[in-house]
Amino acid sequence: xxxxxxxxxxxxxxxxxxxxxxxxxxxxxxxxxxxxxxxxxxxxxxxxxxxxxxxxxxxxxxxxxxxxxxxxxxxxxxxxxxxxxxxxxxxxxxxxxxxxxxxxxxxxxxxxxxxxxxxxxxxxxxxxxxxxxxxxxxxxxxxxxxxxxxxxxxxxxxxxxxxxxxxxxxxxxxxxxxxxxxxxxxxxxxxxxxxxxxxxxxxxxxxxxxxxxxxxxxxxxxxxxxxxxxxxxxxxxxxxxxxxxxxxxxxxxxxxxxxxxxxxxxxxxxxxxxxxxxxxxxxxxxxxxxxxxxxxxxxxxxxxxxxxxxxxxxxxxxxxxxxxxxxxxx
Amino acid sequence: xxxxxxxxxxxxxxxxxxxxxxxxxxxxxxxxxxxxxxxxxxxxxxxxxxxxxxxxxxxxxxxxxxxxxxxxxxxxxxxxxxxxxxxxxxxxxxxxxxxxxxxxxxxxxxxxxxxxxxxxxxxxxxxxxxxxxxxxxxxxxxxxxxxxxxxxxxxxxxxxxxxxxxxxxxxxxxxxxxxxxxxxxxxxxxxxxxxxxxxxxxxxxxxxxxxxxxxxxxxxxxxxxxxxxxxxxxxxxxxxxxxxxxxxxxxxxxxxxxxxxxxx
Amino acid sequence: xxxxxxxxxxxxxxxxxxxxxxxxxxxxxxxxxxxxxxxxxxxxxxxxxxxxxxxxxxxxxxxxxxxxxxxxxxxxxxxxxxxxxxxxxxxxxxxxxxxxxxxxxxxxxxxxxxxxxxxxxxxxxxxxxxxxxxxxxxxxxxxxxxxxxxxxxxxxxxxxxxxxxxxxxxxxxxxxxxxxxxxxxxxxxxxxxxxxxxxxxxxxxxxxxxxxxxxxxxxxxxxxxxxxxxxxxxxxxxxxxxxxxxxxxxxxxxxxxxxxxxxxxxxxxxxxxxxxxxxxxxxxxxxxxxxxxxxxxxxxxxxxxxxxxxxxxxxxxxxxxxxxxxxxxxxxxxxxxxxxxxxxxxxxxxxxxxxxxxxxxxxxxxxxxxxxxxxxxxxx
Numbered sequence: 002x003x004x005x006x007x008x009x010x011x012x013x014x015x016x017x018x019x020x021x022x023x024x025x026x027x028x029x030x031x032x033x034x035x036x037x038x039x040x041x042x043x044x045x046x047x048x049x050x051x052x053x054x055x056x057x058x059x060x061x062x063x064x065x066x067x068x069x070x071x072x073x074x075x076x077x078x079x080x081x082x083x084x085x086x087x088x089x090x091x092x093x094x095x096x097x098x099x100x101x102x103x104x105x106x107x108x109x110x111x112x113x114x115x116x117x118x119x120x121x122x123x124x125x126x127x128x129x130x131x132x133x134x135x136x137x138x139x140x141x142x143x144x145x146x147x148x149x150x151x152x153x154x155x156x157x158x159x160x161x162x163x164x165x166x167x168x169x170x171x172x173x174x175x176x177x178x179x180x181x182x183x184x185x186x187x188x189x190x191x192x193x194x195x196x197x198x199x200x201x202x203x204x205x206x207x208x209x210x211x212x213x214x215x216x217x218x219x220x221x222x223x224x225x226x227x228x229x230x231x232x233x234x235x236x237x238x239x240x241x242x243x244x245x246x247x248x249x250x251x252x253x254x255x256x257x258x259x260x261x262x263x264x265x266x267x268x269x270x271x272x273x274x275x276x277x278x279x280x281x282x283x284x285x286x287x288x289x290x291x292x293x294x295x296x297x298x299x300x301x302x303x304x305x306x307x308x309x310x311x312x313x314x315x316x317x318x319x320x321x322x323x324x325x326x327x328x329x330x331x
Numbered sequence: 332x333x334x335x336x337x338x339x340x341x342x343x344x345x346x347x348x349x350x351x352x353x354x355x356x357x358x359x360x361x362x363x364x365x366x367x368x369x370x371x372x373x374x375x376x377x378x379x380x381x382x383x384x385x386x387x388x389x390x391x392x393x394x395x396x397x398x399x400x401x402x403x404x405x406x407x408x409x410x411x412x413x414x415x416x417x418x419x420x421x422x423x424x425x426x427x428x429x430x431x432x433x434x435x436x437x438x439x440x441x442x443x444x445x446x447x448x449x450x451x452x453x454x455x456x457x458x459x460x461x462x463x464x465x466x467x468x469x470x471x472x473x474x475x476x477x478x479x480x481x482x483x484x485x486x487x488x489x490x491x492x493x494x495x496x497x498x499x500x501x502x503x504x505x506x507x508x509x510x511x512x513x514x515x516x517x518x519x520x521x522x523x524x525x526x527x528x529x530x531x532x533x534x535x536x537x538x539x540x541x542x543x544x545x546x547x548x549x550x551x552x553x554x555x556x557x558x559x560x561x562x563x564x565x566x567x568x569x570x571x572x573x574x575x576x577x578x579x580x581x582x583x584x585x586x587x588x589x590x591x592x593x594x595x
Numbered sequence: 596x597x598x599x600x601x602x603x604x605x606x607x608x609x610x611x612x613x614x615x616x617x618x619x620x621x622x623x624x625x626x627x628x629x630x631x632x633x634x635x636x637x638x639x640x641x642x643x644x645x646x647x648x649x650x651x652x653x654x655x656x657x658x659x660x661x662x663x664x665x666x667x668x669x670x671x672x673x674x675x676x677x678x679x680x681x682x683x684x685x686x687x688x689x690x691x692x693x694x695x696x697x698x699x700x701x702x703x704x705x706x707x708x709x710x711x712x713x714x715x716x717x718x719x720x721x722x723x724x725x726x727x728x729x730x731x732x733x734x735x736x737x738x739x740x741x742x743x744x745x746x747x748x749x750x751x752x753x754x755x756x757x758x759x760x761x762x763x764x765x766x767x768x769x770x771x772x773x774x775x776x777x778x779x780x781x782x783x784x785x786x787x788x789x790x791x792x793x794x795x796x797x798x799x800x801x802x803x804x805x806x807x808x809x810x811x812x813x814x815x816x817x818x819x820x821x822x823x824x825x826x827x828x829x830x831x832x833x834x835x836x837x838x839x840x841x842x843x844x845x846x847x848x849x850x851x852x853x854x855x856x857x858x859x860x861x862x863x864x865x866x867x868x869x870x871x872x873x874x875x876x877x878x879x880x881x882x883x884x885x886x887x888x889x890x891x892x893x894x895x896x897x898x899x900x901x902x903x904x905x906x907x908x909x910x911x912x913x914x915x916x917x918x919x920x921x922x923x924x925x926x927x928x929x930x931x932x933x934x935x936x937x938x939x940x941x942x943x944x945x946x947x948x949x950x951x952x953x954x955x956x957x958x959x960x961x962x963x964x965x966x967x968x969x970x971x972x973x974x975x
Contacts, residue, residue, distance in 0.1 A: 013492075013494065013495075073497065074492075075499075076461075076470070076471050076472075076473075077470065100492075100493065101473075101474050101491060101492040101493055102492070104457045104458075104473070105461060105471070105473045105474070107458075108426070108456075108457070108458040108459075108460075108461035108462050108465075109461045109462070109464065109465050109471065111427070111458070111462070112427065112430065112461070112462040112465035112466060113465055115427070115556070116427075116556055117425065117427065117555075117556030117557035118426065118427075118456075118458055118557070119456075119557055120454075120455065120456035120457060120458055121455060121456070135560065138455075139455065139565075140453065140454065140455060140562065141342075141344050141347065141453050142344025142345060142347065142452050142453065142455070143344075143455075144344060144347050144564070145562050145563060145564055145565070146562065146563060146564075146565050147559050147561070147562040148559070148560045148561045148562070149557050149558070149559060149560065150557065150558055150560045151556050151557045152558075153556065154556040192470040192501070192502075193470055193472060193499050193500070193501045194499060194500040194501075195497050195498070195499050196487065196498040196499065196500055197497070197498040198495060198496075198497055199495060199496050199497075199498070200494060200495040201494050201495060213594075237595075269594060270589070270594050280347075280565075281345065291589075291592055291594055292571075293585065293588075293589075295581075299573075299575065304570060304573055305570050306570070307570070307571055307573075308571035308572075308588075309571055309572055309574075309584075309585065309588050310570075310571065310572065310573040310574065311573075311574050311576075311581045311584070311585065312573065312574065312575040313575075313576075313577075313578055313581055314578070317578045318578050318581050318582065321578055321579065321581075321582045322582050322585055322586075325582050325586060326586075326595070329586070329595070400602070400605075400606065403602070403606055404606065404609075407606065407610070517643075518610055518613065518614050518643050519606070519607075519610045519643075520642075520643045520644040520657070521607065521610075521643065521644035521645060521647075521648050521657040521659050521663060521667070522644050522652065522656075522657035522658050522659065523644075524603055524606050524607045524610060525603055525657065525658050525659055525663075526658075527603075527606070528602055528603045528606075529603075
């Protein structure tokens with residue numbers, strides 16, 4: 002009998018990734034509906050000290066697999082570890098962050114287990130009748146939403162888009178158990194040699210963390226216009242971001258791209274400047290708390306989702322808005 | 332080096348529009364293209380072939396007969412041969428069934444390297460490549476953003492993560508998945524198009540061709556652990572207020588509304 | 596009679612359109628403004644086989660057919676008239692006469708580089724005093740030992756200054772009239788060969804159009820193309836083929852203008868509605884589209900006849916006459932539908948209109964085409 006909601010607690014350099022906490026928060030909700038538990042699976046080298054934070058985030062149990070071979074992510078050692086847990090514990094559900102690690106690991110494990118895997122989910126629910134997991138995710142380039150079921154295989158596996166689920170407030174009074182799990186690794190498991198690990202040099206701005214985003218689309222007209230947007234972002238204490246078009250044109254880095262093939266953001270305020278509002282872009286920002294859109298074209302689709310729409314020239318309005326804000330703050 | 336490139340023909344989802352009247356997707360007239368990540372895979376294979384003379388590039392796809400034109404395009408770019416796996420029972424496959432079937436076909440072939448695109452722009456799962464690697468018991472390197480070195484024994488590639496990259500060495504045979512950032516795929520050449528139809532062939536395979544390697548319980552809709560319960564266009568957040576006023580008035584309105592919402 | 600495109604031609608058309616959209620269109624406005632020959636585009640064209648389409652692989656060609664070549668010129672011209680004519684002049688007016696009239700040695704020497712696009716070709720017939728009256732050649736060629744010595748001036752030569760190989764026509768025997776004209780393969784580095792003044796033109800401004808000046812230009816006698824005295828007939832036959840290329844250029848220009856206009860009229864609003872909703876707009880576009888479709892069939896039919904080695908001179912003349920006049924008419928009407936914006940260089944239609952005009956003039960004016968057609972009808 003398969004039981005419990007498992008979460009792959011992704012870590013890098015021993016630091017548990019934000020998405021893992023989001024997944025545990027969501028797993029708590031799902032486990033509640035199933036009257037089952039949340040089990041976090043922490044895999045790495047010397048990571049045991051992070052187990053407590055997973056319990057504080059909502060895990061009832063943390064399975065810890067520690068071994069030097071797991072220091073940097075390589076598919077086979079991690080797949081072997083997770084597979085061993087699946088075989089030993091028969092989870093009902095197994096969630097992974099849809100990250101560059103999760104999207105490499107989960108398919109490999111799902112094929113080894115012979116179960117279904119649904120990618121990049123943005124919403125999960127327990128079916129009231131069958132108790133199956135209903136996994137909803139964008140498809141067709143973000144143009145449609147599909148709900149997927151994995152009725153006859155266990156665990157039901159899903160990778161979940163970062164930035165969508167809600168982590169719980171960490172509660173240090175929560176209790177839970179920590180289980181050390183041994184996996185017999187051999188040298189042959191390391192079937193790839195890492196010659197070099199190169200980390201991103203500067204602390205790249207994480208637009209998913211920003212509370213206010215001032216975002217530029219094709220309509221801003223030139224790469225220099227991002228300076229105008231940056232001034233407004235600074236006045237708000239936020240960050241700048243971009244639609245795909247400007248990133249493809251080389252006007253700004255890909256780490257600032259919002260959208261279906263970029264990042265999903267949920268800021269308190271999203272200022273869409275000169276962004277037409279193509280579906281692929283909306284997919285990345287439509288869950289923002291408040292959307293302000295400025296565009297010359299009254300018919301632009303962005304106005305269909307904006308809380309406040311201003312028809313006008315971004316390069317005229319934004320500097321005035323920045324000035325007005327600075328005056329207020331003075 | 333014997334290279335197999337797995338490709339998928341997909342609708343160009345970047346060109347799909349919503350019907351303003353009905354709110355549904357307009358699917359007719361959407362051009363079919365080779366999935367962009369896969370095309371980078373083809374280009375990577377062709378560049379490896381140029382680096383290692385004597386290499387061959389075979390294109391493999393599973394789909395409807397009309398996928399022939401995508402195979403011809405790959406041949407026109409310079410691939411040597413192509414196999415299109417097409418049979419009714421294969422339809423409706425999820426990623427498990429697709430990868431099982433494709434792996435069964437690959438087992439019939441000689442290869443040193445399998446290249447898959449990282450993900451398709453219609454399914455967006457990024458699952459089939461790694462699942463094929465598992466079925467074949469091959470080491471996998473996904474998110475390949477650069478190929479630094481290649482020999483008949485191994486590849487050295489740059490594997491992308493959000494916050495870092497790894498330079499990894501992997502021995503052949505192995506499977507890699509390619510990002511469209513990896514390269515700028517070449518166009519077909521004029522002579523290449525004529526060759527694709529006159530000199531080269533697209534072999535049509537069906538279940539008969541893979542009957543001794545395929546697991547009949549893992550094909551098509553019936554062999555798929557996951558299925559689509561429902562799908563539809565997203566409910567879009569409703570429209571708020573729209574103002575068409577002069578810039579100074581606009582700024583005043585913005586400040587008023589943001590203050591009311593306690594954003595400033 | 597099957598009017599549908601074969602699978603090869605459909606796939607080629609797809610490739611041509613993507614290439615034109617991504618590699619040629621982004622430069623079209625800039626090169627026209629700056630009158631700058633797009634050398635970087637020519638390099639890409641060479642790489643993908645555009646400069647050797649209808650020639651066999653044994654000489655380094657792409658093994659394609661005349662229709663494939665015509666469609667290439669059409670699709671390139673749809674976004675940039677200049678790029679279309681660079682390919683057309685090189686292919687029809689330089690590579691083709693060498694292929695059709697050259698000795699094996701000449702073909703082996705010149706075709707591989709031309710068809711690979713390593714060298715660009717041009718054609719020098721027109722002179723200050725010999726335009727439509729092409730037979731009035733003043734350029735002289737005199738045999739002196741192992742060389743011909745050429746003296747004279749050519750004007751309005753497309754690709755002049757950028758090309759490496761020129762097919763030059765000169766009088767070897769004035770007494771024989773047209774039967775005294777001979778053709779020569781001239782390399783730009785032959786002593787006494789120079790490129791003169793570059794023309795400032797109304798349209799196809801990035802196409803390099805200039806004078807050629809031959810002052811005691813030394814041309815080895817092996818470079819005589821065909822026999823002495825056969826030059827005029829070679830020129831006429833070459834122009835027959837070239838006409839199909841120019842017809843394709845005109846076809847592309849008209850189609851491109853219509854495409855741009857359809858997009859514009861769906862966006863532009865006046866009187867509270869899109870101008871595409873106005874019946875005048877609809878009727879104009881219906882009419883123009885029909886004209887260009889008719890032109891397309893004439894052009895493709897001429898191409899098929901040449902491919903099948905049937906007589907095609909009359910078909911080529913009709914295709915060029917019709918397509919050129921249609922393109923001029925259509926592009927002008929497209930500017931009109933754009934209104935004031937169409938007159939500015941912000942939008943491409945005024946450039947297309949300027950580009951279209953030359954198709955009624957070069958490689959045989961519309962009047963010359965009518966002479967050919969009337970001749971074919973036997974009207975004397």
